[in-house]
Amino acid sequence: MSEGFVLPRSGSEANPVRLAVLVSGGGSGLAALLRYQRAQRCHRTVLVLADKVDAGGLQHGRDAGVRSIGVPLPMNLDKSERREAHERLVNAELEAAEVELVVLSGYMRILTPWFVRRWKGRLVNIHPSLLPNFPGAHAHRDALAAGASVTGCTVHLVDEGVDSGPILAQREIEVLPGDDEEALQERIKLEEHVLYPEVLDRLCSGRISL
Numbered sequence: 001m002s003e004g005f006v007l008p009r010s011g012s013e014a015n016p017v018r019l020a021v022l023v024s025g026g027g028s029g030l031a032a033l034l035r036y037q038r039a040q041r042c043h044r045t046v047l048v049l050a051d052k053v054d055a056g057g058l059q060h061g062r063d064a065g066v067r068s069i070g071v072p073l074p075m076n077l078d079k080s081e082r083r084e085a086h087e088r089l090v091n092a093e094l095e096a097a098e099v100e101l102v103v104l105s106g107y108m109r110i111l112t113p114w115f116v117r118r119w120k121g122r123l124v125n126i127h128p129s130l131l132p133n134f135p136g137a138h139a140h141r142d143a144l145a146a147g148a149s150v151t152g153c154t155v156h157l158v159d160e161g162v163d164s165g166p167i168l169a170q171r172e173i174e175v176l177p178g179d180d181e182e183a184l185q186e187r188i189k190l191e192e193h194v195l196y197p198e199v200l201d202r203l204c205s206g207r208i209s210l
Contacts, residue, residue, distance in 0.1 A: 004117070005121035006120065006122065007210065008100050010042075010206030011042040011043055011205065012042055013041065019047075019099065020045070020047040020094050022090075023050050023057035024050060024055060025056060026057055027057020027058070027061075028189060028193070029105040029193060030106075031060040033197055042205045043201070045064070045103075046099065047067050047094070047099055048067070049070075050068075050071070051071065071089050071093060072086075083112055087112055087114065103124055105196070107125075116160050117160075120157075123158040124158065124168070124199075125158050125165075127139065127153065127156065128140060128185065128192065129151055129152065130150070132164070133148070134146070134148075135163035135164070136162060140184045140188070141181055148175055149175055150174055151173060151175055152170055153170065153171055153192045154167055154169070154170045155199040171192075173188060
């Protein structure tokens with residue numbers, strides 16, 4: 001399970017692990033993390049990246065004084081080359097900012113093996129289901145369609161598969177009668193906003209091993 005994973009160094013309040021947060025949308029999880037980091041922690045967000053220049057989440061980073069930029073896909077390239085070329089642009093920003101851990105927070109792009117290999121063990125995601133149940137982009141819809149009575153969220157390290165890396169933590173919620181996708185999503189987000197910073201504390205202080 002732990003093959004090829006290299007975890008980040010152990011940080012401290014005096015020398016926190018340098019985080020980049022990657023977003024695609026409004027960035028509510030990013031906003032929650034930045035609020036959490038107002039107190040001294042063993043991790044600090046130094047860079048916010050989005051896959052489009054008008055992603056709403058970028059403003060949360062700017063409001064917190066964090067370098068926050070959109071890195072759109074290079075549409076001038078052939079589609080077969082575009083994906084990895086985009087990730088090379090992202091990687092250049094990460095390296096320039098001396099990032100030590102990449103935090104995916106509502107980042108809707110599936111990463112290539114090239115990128116994952118460079119950051120494996122230092123690349124973490126939160127997914128809105130109890131993995132391995134309901135991987136992929138439609139977790140809420142799939143949970144409801146399956147008649148699940150319990151769902152939740154999962155923090156995991158990213159590997160070359162889709163939502164298949166080692167699980168670091170999970171939190172459950174009950175699926176309520178009458179839940180639709182939006183209601184379920186909002187209740188799970190509340191749990192995500194608590195769980196993700198807690199797991200980052202553990203990961204960045206050396207309390208997680210594989």
